[in-house]
Amino acid sequence: MPFVNIKITRDGATAEQKAQLIEGVTNLLRDVMGKNPQTTVVIIDEVECDNWGIGGESVTVRRARG
Amino acid sequence: MPFVNIKITRDGATAEQKAQLIEGVTNLLRDVMGKNPQTTVVIIDEVECDNWGIGGESVTVRRARG
Amino acid sequence: MPFVNIKITRDGATAEQKAQLIEGVTNLLRDVMGKNPQTTVVIIDEVECDNWGIGGESVTVRRARG
Amino acid sequence: MPFVNIKITRDGATAEQKAQLIEGVTNLLRDVMGKNPQTTVVIIDEVECDNWGIGGESVTVRRARG
Amino acid sequence: MPFVNIKITRDGATAEQKAQLIEGVTNLLRDVMGKNPQTTVVIIDEVECDNWGIGGESVTVRRARG
Amino acid sequence: MPFVNIKITRDGATAEQKAQLIEGVTNLLRDVMGKNPQTTVVIIDEVECDNWGIGGESVTVRRARG
Numbered sequence: 001m002p003f004v005n006i007k008i009t010r011d012g013a014t015a016e017q018k019a020q021l022i023e024g025v026t027n028l029l030r031d032v033m034g035k036n037p038q039t040t041v042v043i044i045d046e047v048e049c050d051n052w053g054i055g056g057e058s059v060t061v062r063r064a065r066g
Numbered sequence: 067m068p069f070v071n072i073k074i075t076r077d078g079a080t081a082e083q084k085a086q087l088i089e090g091v092t093n094l095l096r097d098v099m100g101k102n103p104q105t106t107v108v109i110i111d112e113v114e115c116d117n118w119g120i121g122g123e124s125v126t127v128r129r130a131r132g
Numbered sequence: 133m134p135f136v137n138i139k140i141t142r143d144g145a146t147a148e149q150k151a152q153l154i155e156g157v158t159n160l161l162r163d164v165m166g167k168n169p170q171t172t173v174v175i176i177d178e179v180e181c182d183n184w185g186i187g188g189e190s191v192t193v194r195r196a197r198g
Numbered sequence: 199m200p201f202v203n204i205k206i207t208r209d210g211a212t213a214e215q216k217a218q219l220i221e222g223v224t225n226l227l228r229d230v231m232g233k234n235p236q237t238t239v240v241i242i243d244e245v246e247c248d249n250w251g252i253g254g255e256s257v258t259v260r261r262a263r264g
Numbered sequence: 265m266p267f268v269n270i271k272i273t274r275d276g277a278t279a280e281q282k283a284q285l286i287e288g289v290t291n292l293l294r295d296v297m298g299k300n301p302q303t304t305v306v307i308i309d310e311v312e313c314d315n316w317g318i319g320g321e322s323v324t325v326r327r328a329r330g
Numbered sequence: 331m332p333f334v335n336i337k338i339t340r341d342g343a344t345a346e347q348k349a350q351l352i353e354g355v356t357n358l359l360r361d362v363m364g365k366n367p368q369t370t371v372v373i374i375d376e377v378e379c380d381n382w383g384i385g386g387e388s389v390t391v392r393r394a395r396g
Contacts, residue, residue, distance in 0.1 A: 053220030
């Protein structure tokens with residue numbers, strides 16, 4: 001019954017990669033905590049680089065600066 | 067002053083359905099808890115089926131399998 | 133499979149009231165959107181009044197001022 | 199190491215405005231709490247007006263009514 | 265730079281188990297997406313059973329019923 | 331009508347500091363985006379150090395290691 005929310009920058013993650021994240025974190029909760037995979041919910045949010053800040057500036061600006 | 071976040075898969079919910087969710091949950095908080103509807107905030111997130119996992123796989127895969 | 137998060141101030145909500153919120157919002161999603169109640173997850177967060185701000189001040193201060 | 203999530207309606211916020219929010223809230227956490235800006239993460243969610251409710255109705259309906 | 269939020273019921277998870285969740289999900293994001301572990305943030309919320317609903321009822325009620 | 335969620339480690343933030351965060355971020359949204367302070371909601375979550383991970387380990391472990 002766990003609920004997991006993963007936020008990453010929108011950078012071209014493939015459906016296959018997202019499927020691996022879903023499977024991996026569901027298995028992790030089963031292995032570590034004994035949680036039932038059937039009721040584990042995972043939601044992935046892909047966030048625009050303009051909308052993600054770290055160190056006081058957006059990822060867009062950070063990457064442009066190199 | 068409550069804050070409610072509803073996450074559903076992106077599946078063609080209409081503006082009318084979303085309006086009913088907003089009105090319904092606002093009224094529920096008024097009826098059960100006495101909360102003031104004027105300051106109740108509701109945010110609905112519609113999540114892509116590739117990005118929603120249950121049972122260790124994405125909703126996309128789950129539906130394709132039938 | 134919807135996920136709902138309800139945030140209210142920590143103000144003595146009873147287990148009975150919280151059960152009514154859970155049941156009510158689950159039924160709302162079934163009635164409006166056709167969502168399966170068995171997989172609808174609801175999480176209620178009760179937030180300290182010092183930690184909830186509205187209008188630029190905490191609920192604690194707002195209530196003390198009357 | 200703080201994490202901040204800002205939700206606003208999708209209303210044409212510019213990259214410049216979003217950069218100012220990121221910088222401003224990062225500086226606020228440094229000034230008030232002594233938090234290290236380098237590890238402060240800020241995520242801005244822009245929410246469609248149909249999906250944001252206040253006072254029991256969507257922002258779309260509220261604005262149409264004037 | 266990913267951000268992960270894991271919500272589980274408050275059921276006596278140990279510090280060791282929580283450390284395993286943090287390490288496991290951080291490694292998963294490195295292995296699947298190439299994300300830098302040094303900037304991956306994980307927050308675990310432990311939620312009271314009265315405050316977690318599934319199938320229209322709280323986990324407390326569900327467990328009492330057996 | 332913005333909604334802001336600030337997550338920090340539970341480290342003895344005072345009511346005064348939390349009030350400054352609430353006031354500061356509310357003013358920031360008014361100044362940058364023209365948002366009405368009266369309907370800006372801010373929620374601060376203080377998270378136990380065992381439950382906050384960065385760099386693949388909990389803040390508790392990280393601080394113990396120095």
